[in-house]
Amino acid sequence: MLILATLLALATPALAAPAPCITMGTERMPLDKRQSPLDSLSFTVGKSEVKLCYSRPSLRGRKMIGGDAVPYGKLWRTGSNEPTMIHTTGPITVAGVALAPGSYSLYTIPGQKEFEIILNRSITQWGHESAYTDEVKKQEVGHGKAPATVTKAPVERLTFTAAPSPDKAKTLVLEWDSAHVEIPVAAK
Secondary structure, three states, X not given: OHHHHHHHHHHOOOOOOOOOOOOOOOXXXXXXXXXXXXXXXXXXXXXXXXXXXXEOOEOOOOOOEOOOOEOOOOXXXXXXXXXXXXXXXXXXXXXXXXXXXXXXXXXXEOOOOEEEEEEEOOOOOOOOHHHOOHHHHOOEEEEEEEEEEEEEEEEEEEEEEEEEOOOOOEEEEEEEEEEEEEEEEXXX
């Protein structure tokens, strides 16, 4: 029995692990001193391992989404510090945008009823919108749409969760302030 279990374990291909979260500027802004802590979310879509890395800003009494800091219709880094990044070990789609295995930055353009989702190959720029230069924009993989609704109560800290969807897909749920956004993620 032990021999059979060993043979099965050797014959079963191991899923590659997604890339670790990339951090920048830690010499001037150490991770443990940041107001917006680094967080990550790992989940499986089909046969692909997916990891989302993002910083979690807080409201601290401010109106953020739809306010001066994150206005509707303007590019948002979808977090703070480094750009929000998604790493995948296999082909997936995010908001309908096809991604090959690799690492991508994720930006959004918030709207009251819908967020535009932007996926980009560039992952070395600082997350602030001013770092989204023409050179970075040229590396966009694609744009998709995700429905936005209003939460029952304000969400203090930016949070992502992965909810199950049909056919082994996931819904990447973004909640912050009064926004609830459902971003479809599926195997390709």
